[in-house]
Amino acid sequence: MLFHIFVGFILPWVLGLYLFRNQTRLFIIFYPFGSATSFLINEIGFAYFWKMDKETGAILYDLGFYPIACCLFIASIHFEKMSVITNFLVFILGTNFFELVIVLLGKLEYRNGWNIYWSAVSYLLAYLTVYGYYKIVQKYFALKTP
Numbered sequence: 001m002l003f004h005i006f007v008g009f010i011l012p013w014v015l016g017l018y019l020f021r022n023q024t025r026l027f028i029i030f031y032p033f034g035s036a037t038s039f040l041i042n043e044i045g046f047a048y049f050w051k052m053d054k055e056t057g058a059i060l061y062d063l064g065f066y067p068i069a070c071c072l073f074i075a076s077i078h079f080e081k082m083s084v085i086t087n088f089l090v091f092i093l094g095t096n097f098f099e100l101v102i103v104l105l106g107k108l109e110y111r112n113g114w115n116i117y118w119s120a121v122s123y124l125l126a127y128l129t130v131y132g133y134y135k136i137v138q139k140y141f142a143l144k145t146p
Contacts, residue, residue, distance in 0.1 A: 003107060004052075009064035016068040019075065026078065027071050029141075033133050034070025037126050038062040045122070049114035053107050069095055070130050077134065084131075092123045 020027045039062045052058055073091045077084055099119050102108045 003105075004060050007065070007102075008060035012064040012068040016064070016071070019068065019071050023071075023075055026075055029137055030071045030074050030130070030134070031067045034067030034130060035062055037070065037129055038066035041122055041126055045114075049110065049112055049118070051109045051111060053109075065098075066095075066126075070126075073127060073130060074134050077131070088124070088127055088131075091127055092120055095123050096120045 016027070016031075042058050042062055046052070046058060069091065073087065076082055076087050076091075081087075082090065096116060096119055099108065100116055103110065103116070
């Protein structure tokens with residue numbers, strides 16, 4: 001359990017606090033959406049496709065790693081650090097590699113035909129959803145392109 005607390009929550013929040021301090025508006029808008037997206041995907045996944053060594057560990061990732069990765073993804077797009085396609089590739093491959101390490105460490109187990117490739121598809125869907133939300137927010141509400 002300490003592994004999940006440290007890797008899924010504490011380490012991401014170190015970066016999350018930096019983001020909150022420097023990009024408060026972006027963080028406030030996208031953190032809840034990233035967390036909701038993570039909760040949705042993990043609820044489906046834990047019901048059918050994967051199992052964590054400690055069930056309570058999932059909430060740590062839903063409130064830590066995944067929404068903060070979402071904020072980083074959007075910040076990178078918003079401030080044009082990389083092209084949108086490169087951004088998608090870097091974040092999908094990065095989170096997929098992170099998950100692969102957790103699987104290899106025995107902290108996460110796949111079931112019912114799930115594999116690392118399906119995880120990449122789930123990350124693609126998650127990042128597409130977040131990117132769609134970004135475009136809506138950018139067009140109608142609070143964010144102007146720099």
